[in-house]
Amino acid sequence: MSLLFRIAVYVPVLFLIALVVVGQHHTTARDTVRAAVPRTLRWVFWSFALVVGMLLLEIVFIGW
DSSP states (O other): OHHHHHHHHHHHHHHHHHHHHHHTTOSSHHHHHHHHHHHHHHHHHHHHHHHHHHHHHHHHHTOO
16 A cells, blocks of 8 residues: 555656646646656656666565
8 A cells, every 4th residue: 555655646746847847848838738748657667667677686686
């Protein structure tokens, strides 16, 4: 349950950060939201990839 809660908090926070980052480059709210959604998905993918990479390094150096 803790992991589900963390993901439920993490993804909206990433979206809000993406709104701020993308909002600096767009003039309308529609363009800002449209650009923030793919950026959020990209950041979620990279977060997942980094966590998997860290787990693999843990397995290599510490062991199963």
